[in-house]
Amino acid sequence: MLESTLARNSTTPPYKSSCMTCSFRELCLPVGLEDEEIELLGKLINHKFKVRRGEFLLHAGSPFKSLYAVKNGFFKTSVLKADGRQQVTGFYMTGELLGLDAISLGKHAGDTVALDDSEVCEVPFNKLEEIGRSIPLLMSQFHKIMSREIVQDHSVMMLLGSMRAEERLTTFLLNLSDRLSKRGYSSTSFILRMTREEIGSYLGLKLETVSRSFSKLQEEGLITINNKHVTLNNIDALNRKIGDAVY
């Protein structure tokens, strides 16, 4: 809190806005904007803060004021089930927007927790809507991002509704691989930031089933798994594994 207040009050050096210099602007809200427009957007983001591993960014029920763009790091979102346990609804990495589900009810439906030391850019939502009126492309990009969230949720629904354990896990790994490669990381070798239980919660499986499925994929030679370190040995074969899924 103190830190951010200081940051806001300190005179900004003759320096491009935060969005302008962000290496991930091609993945985030600024997509397609002119330089001056990105400057404007950057001025919205007067809070930019760190969230350490295990810390909450957002609590269920807290009032909605801002969206949060992930600058770096990794987050999970979860909602509270009737029985008191959490269900993971998504994992978020660099350039992705957190808090979209809160717009409708004016409060956050679930918790958002950092799974790795992270940094986020706070985007006050009323201001985003405000400057969106003068920057049509920004508004369009925002709509595309919301729509993308819906599309992704639909594909998760498809996964949960019609795939079995191994296929779900394979889909999950390929999705991570794809998103990581878009951000300049290896598509074949990466670290899982979440636990087996969190993966299971997201995929509608018990942690033991996740573990067994990992082992099975490894036996088949498709992946190598060592604790949290995964290597995809044959992405084509993994893709075929999903495509062939005939029920």
Added chain:
Amino acid sequence: MLESTLARNSTTPPYKSSCMTCSFRELCLPVGLEDEEIELLGKLINHKFKVRRGEFLLHAGSPFKSLYAVKNGFFKTSVLKADGRQQVTGFYMTGELLGLDAISLGKHAGDTVALDDSEVCEVPFNKLEEIGRSIPLLMSQFHKIMSREIVQDHSVMMLLGSMRAEERLTTFLLNLSDRLSKRGYSSTSFILRMTREEIGSYLGLKLETVSRSFSKLQEEGLITINNKHVTLNNIDALNRKIGDAVY
């Protein structure tokens, strides 16, 4: 096509716009708008057409140009799975917006089919974004609708990920009941517009399991089911059935 062209060219009588006279404007895009603003919105909607039971409103892959507000009737949306079969992703009734998932990719991800004789209002999306700039509340309402879609998808994900057959079906029935009552219909007695197979596809179950779950709920005295006609005999008990779901 011909019909709509005629409609557009014909001189409109001295008459309130379509949204202004629509009895469902409190459920739709006009929520919270002033009369003049609703007039403006109404002018966007120059297409308003019928879709008969079984007919397609939208085809997977077709280019995205408009959203469609359901004026009356009932729709299902579905996406094509890798194995060539369809998975139902949602059911839509009066006042709900169709096509939100197409914004991101510029084309429709799945099919939209009428399950009952229906009527929709076509909302050209570029024009919606355009007049949204001068009507902030319209834009806000649109954002809330998109966000609501995300929230709903998350609750379906929760359902698919952690509930068993009877609980899923109960949740589904209560959801229908709630939405119908908001539209002035009975919350305890209604007709299912979809088949057991479509319900199953949506809930991640086989049609036989849906049928068995219906029978089970009936044996327990919670519902009465007669083909497509359902009566909820004890909504409180049904709610408890979900709330108690401890895994």
Added chain:
DNA sequence: CGGTGGCTTGATAGTCTTCAATACATGTGG
């Protein structure tokens, strides 16, 4: 009124969960 698609119900098989025991990893305090 027959046909077709939709629905119900039974028996069996497959998949995932549950319960349980063990092993491993990480991080904290001595």
Added chain:
DNA sequence: CCACATGTATTGAAGACTATCAAGCCACCG
């Protein structure tokens, strides 16, 4: 820096739930 504690992961065996296969029934439409 090591030891221990706790959280995390693997694996086995038994049980629960849903899918599958199959037969018959029912409703609706032409």
